[in-house]
Amino acid sequence: MHRLTNQVRPYAWGARTAIPRLLGTEPDGTPQAELWLGAHHGAPSTAHCDEGPRPLPRLIADDPHRVLGRRTTERFGARLPFLLKFLAAEAPLSLQVHPDAERARSGFDAEERAGIPVDAPHRNYRDPHHKPELLLALEPFEALCGFREPAAARADLEGLDCALARLLRDDLAAPDTHDALRSALTRLLTLSAAGRERLIGEFVAEWSASGGRGAHARVITELADRYPGDPGAVAALLLNRVTLWPGQALFLPAGNMHAYLRGTAVEVMASSDNVLRAGLTCKHVDAPELLDVVDFSVLPIPYARPALMDGRREFRPAAPEFALHEIGPGRVAAHLPGEGPTVVLALRGEVELVAEVGRGITLHRGESVFVRADNGPIKVEGHGHVVAATVGDQVY
Missing domain, CATH: 2.60.120.10 (Jelly Rolls)
Incomplete structure (x- = not known):
């Protein structure tokens, strides 16, 4: 066994005190969003060995069969296939989706052939792996997760007279749920630069003046206040609003659109950093690529149920x-x-x-x-x- 030293990711949405409190360090006033525990090249852990500290990827590469086990090495190669994170969100994360394994591989290969640096801001695929993930809440945790019935979103738009609300009602009235959701999300993500700010501003102003609707009443206004003119704030209306209590978990497979809003949790995922963003971010948004990856199915909220195994709660998703x-x-x-x-x-x-x-x-x-x-x-x-x-x- 090797003790680990792990890297903190200082994303802007991170909390100021949760990770310092976990690590027993003094907060420095800056956001600390994620603590990464694993061997992903973006922020690999350091393993402490008898001969001194070694990057975990190097420890694995030097003797993969003994370190990972022959079965794991035969299945995934000489790499740690998972990444564990401690996540502390004080503000919303981007509205996002993850690709499946085939799309991740083809997208990564295409960007490699195009000569796009792996750390380029406009790069979509930073590695050739998919990124299913499981999130376990450590305190009340708020999220948007998966599409709800188009009729429910349409009902929340009733009585709004602004142009964008009328257009979205028409989109969501399509008889096929996939078509309805695809049409509404496509409209939001492809608004012209010239009209986007005005249309979204009118929508948010009317939504706020009306007091909002249902579980999304405050969410859309709060997101719009933080990200003015961002279509992701309105796209939140299409998703389920979820509150997890400590011990509850979500499993997010490829194609599931989601955004974490606030809270502290543990995440485990396939070791990948591939994220396609729809909004609520200042980072790169590739709408055509994202719309090809999103699963527009209306599904139950993907709660992950644990099994009790030998003194522990075990989450074993697909x-x-x-x-x-x-x-x-x-x-x-x-x-x-x-x-x-x-x-x-x-x-x-x-x-x-x-x-x-x-x-x-x-x-x-x-x-x-x-x-x-x-x-x-x-x-x-x-x-x-x-x-x-x-x-x-x-x-x-």
Whole structure:
């Protein structure tokens, strides 16, 4: 096992105190949005070894079969297939969607052939992998997630007389739900630069004056105040408004449009940074590419239900790259699987990790460890709250 040092991503929407509080450091007044625990090239963790600190990707590359396990290496190659994050949102994240594996590969290859630098602001695909993700709330967490029935969105527009509201009502009246939602979102994302600010401004002014509608009453006004003239604020009307309570989780597969609004959570995902944005951002928006990737199906809110397994709550969604395990809070005695690599993060308290092979490690709040496949199964004991990411298709 190797203790980890992890990188913080200072995105503008991040909270000022949540990550410093987790890590036991003094806040510096700047937003700290995500703590990355993994081997993604965007912000790889550092593993502490007997011979000194080593980047986690290098540790893996030097001996992948022992570090990842033969089964994981045969399935995913010599790379850690998942990425664990601690997420602290004080302001809304961008309205976004993730590509499936085929689109990620073809998009990445096309941009490589075009010679677009991987860190270019207008680049869509920064790696060749898809990015399904699971989010576990640690406190009340607000989000927009997946399309709701067009008729529900249309009903919220009744009584509004501005031009954009009338046009959206017509779009949402189409008999086929896919066509209705595609038409409405396409309209919003392709508004002409000359008329966009006026049309959205009129809509938001009338929406606010009317007091809004239903669960979206305050959301659209708040988003428009933060992102004036951004069509994403109006597009929020098309999505489900969700509040997660601590311990509740969402699984977001490819094509699911979503935006996190505020709160603290843990995320685990396939190790990728591919994001296509529709709005609520100052970053690159590629409307045609996004509209090709979005799944316009009306589906139930994608809650992820855990199974109780040997002293832990296990979330195992339909993604072979990852599973998430939650242990605690409180007095804990649980086992983690040992067929592949594991990343463990202590959220509070003090726990002892005892490996089948090698020395044990004590973790306190904010500390983390990378468990190699050759450490075998791990026993977790103590009093605290722990999350752990493993490969999703491990066999017990």
